[in-house]
Amino acid sequence: MASTDGPEAEFHDPRRQGLVQALKDALPTDTISPTAWACVWLSDIDDLANLVAQAQALPPAFISFFESVESSARVVPTWTQRKRPASAASTPQRPTTPLQPPPSQQPIPAGDSRGQKRNNSGQCVVTRSKAQQNLCHQRDQRKCILTKSGEPNEVAHIYPFSMRYEDNTIKRQELSFWDTLRMFWSKERVDAWYNAIFPLGTELCQNLLCLAPHAHAYWERAYFALKPIRISDDKKRLDVQFFWLPSNPHVRGVDILQVPSLPDLDQGPNLARLFNHETGAKISSRCEISLETDDPVSRPLPDFRILEMQWFLHRVTAMSGAAEPQDDCHDDDDSDDNIAEALQNRWDMYTEDDWDIDIAEGPATYLEEHFPVQLLGIQRSGHMITLRGGGGSGEEEEHKES
Template sequence: MASTDGPEAEFHDPRRRELLQALNDALPPLRPTAWACLWFCDIDKLEELLALAQTMPAVAVAFFEGTEVSARIVPTWTQRKRPASAASTPQNPSTPQDPSTTQNPSTPQNSFTPLQPFTPQRPTTPLQQPPSAQGSRGQKRNNSGQYVITRSKCHQRDQKTCILTKSGEPNEIAHIYPFSMRNEDDTIKREGSFWGILRMFWSKERVDAWYNAILPLGTEVCQNLICLCPNAHKYWEKAYFALKPIRMSDDKKRLDIQFFWLSSNPHVHVLEVNILQVPSLSASDQGPNLAKLFNHMDDTKIHSGCEISLETDDPVSRPLPDFRLLEMQWFLHRVAAISGAAEPQDDFHDDDDNSDDDIV
């Protein structure tokens, strides 16, 4: 049986199963991404979605359809959805905004209405204008060397080794929150936006924490970067494994995380899944397609449940990965894995502007 604190923990919640049974009675089978989100979403949000399905089933079906077709949250998260603009300069720092400052005065802050699937609580995610979308290719990712400086800090913090395998160079700097999503905050005003869809499955407080962890600072910050060997980096992008944040020390100099392989899923090319179909993420010492990783210090396999400690000698200049971003990854990597949407039907159109694989 799967560990109750591992990647399948949510599947064993009796309240979740009760709500999903009621949702199954109200709705037909769903697209894989919506189905996956329901198995990981906050219970309070699941209750709201059930209320919508029971009172306005057609609206609920349209919303769940949009999760897959319009927002495309998994392709967006796994860096396979091309950004709407070529702008790449990180945003200038500013104070994260309280979503309530732009709340419609006629709508209670935490209220739920049947119209939300079409306009997923636009005002409740901090709004901030991105930089001009007219950046040239020569300005890619940075002006004034910030990109190089930040990656050098990550390299120093991780001691020029892969945080998982402990192997030395060549390694690659990987993003937790994808570089290709650097302008995703500009989609808030669109119906079915990435952040709006997240707000329908997870609480306002949780999603706002994720949002404010990456914006307005942008993707090119040390706390959004980790050092991985090339094959681990590719497995990471394909959601073959996920990292669960466990604890951060009071002095911010040590972060404990847990590694879990995420097994391949049979719903890769399935159009609909029965809501009550229980997902499976059970895996022990390897991921999909016989993917394996080894600790190069002792020649042992890296297995699910393995605990890894990350350290820094300077939490100000070289901060550890942000706990909130790792939590976001923990949820969305698992959604990607069980929905099957992390595996593209073709992988022949990698865009350099979306690339995340600079070797160090």
């Protein structure tokens, strides 16, 4: 029986099905990249209608755009910070550089607890905050929020620490992470996600969860997702629904009309299972879990907006076949830029601090460089690209604690 309120809720909307058919009719191909396919099936319906109208007007440009979602914009690789082998890539990868801190002239407040400091160039950089980790441990009573098991536990980010500088202040040669999200989800929704993170950043209690080590590993591989349901008026209780996500193989292209499958499961990929250690019950899809705090000011619950963002992007990750980790470096791809990115990812995993490197600004946006005709419904202001119209988060992140 089709799920109408879980991971598959969007797939069975008759209007969406009609728009996806219209999109296929508009494009000169039956298949698109798996990440673009996943975003289409999970997008906000009004934004999907805008995409269809643009594709009908400029079908070749939209083929390039959908390819860029997989290669240049890197929605899923950016969110998960995992790289696929070169042989599995659907399009040639554009050289990329590590995310770097934007210039900042703002002084760091005395006693700041968000893990900020200055590098050798005077830029404000972000390090992992032990103070906020401790607040997360206190809020969650030093127990895994899922299994209720005690220490040892780890603190996991919802919006990844490795994406701490993805704040749209850096000019780049391709669509940014946030620009790409605004192509599929409403400006109001994406702005809410963005404003939940910036300018405060990743190192806040409301962006952290306490998880058992194996649950943390499953989280960063998008083996499961948490759907935020409700938060109490006093902000002391947050209810979420747990869903296992299947593991799909990564393929070069997916038929646009292929309806995704995210069934209710009682285990994750590779026989992954979780149990409530207090009751012995297996944690299956649709289990409701309550998160609580005794002090919503000092130890706030996870932010509802950031959890909603995770709910969408974990499903995109699972649907597109990008959930499994891959090697950072490959013998057949030894460009300096890709080596630098791999080293940056590894550095983020093993040290509290960041490289002291200066920012390099790109000369133009991806759409300026590759789309000679402006796509209908797209407006450009400065280096930001948005859609006209429209309606109304597991990284390899956190160190294992010693």
